[in-house]
Amino acid sequence: MSTPIEPATSVAAATVTAVTPGQAAARLGEFTVVDVRSAGEYAGGHLPGAHNIPLERLDEAADALGAAAARGPLLLVCASGNRSAKGCARLAGRGVEAATLEGGTSAWAAAGHPVERPAGARAPWPMDRQVRLAAGSLVAAGFVAGRFWRPAHWLSGAIGAGLVFSGVTNTCGMAAVLARLPHNRPAGDAVPFEETLARLAA
8 A cells, every 4th residue: 555645835825745755765666756956966866767857947848747647646856855846836737746755865865765876977066055155155245346346235235136036936047047057967978858858758
């Protein structure tokens, strides 16, 4: 008998279903697992058999994900569970049911479950940590530069306003920009996005 899945907190007015690492491990063969992190994060270590659909491209993959969900349960995964919960809420708005992995790959690995990664792959920092570093660095740079050239203080103000907007809208433009940097881009042997869609839809 399968383990029941517990409802998680509300994200963007949609109830998101969460699965613990233990539940996911016990039922891994039942799920179509989709990792919504950047390609670089995915290459650094992911759940066995997971497909990579970055969160910013989730809408493009909605039809393929809907086809996969029609065949069996869909599990979205990220580093901590935050991005995957957002992804579940977005898919719910399109009529596609999906669950999120509680605690993400961090909790999965901490529980001793296996991860897959290409040989020699280096894991970049989780995106939320990259965003904190970039935002903090820009605010500090604006503050220091403003002591010598007052208009530079506007940089700190702009970043602060961006963080407020991110919190209100539950989106992050900085993460979308950082995801395009070389260390977050797919490796040469990564599965092309279109091929991933075809595998999900098949």
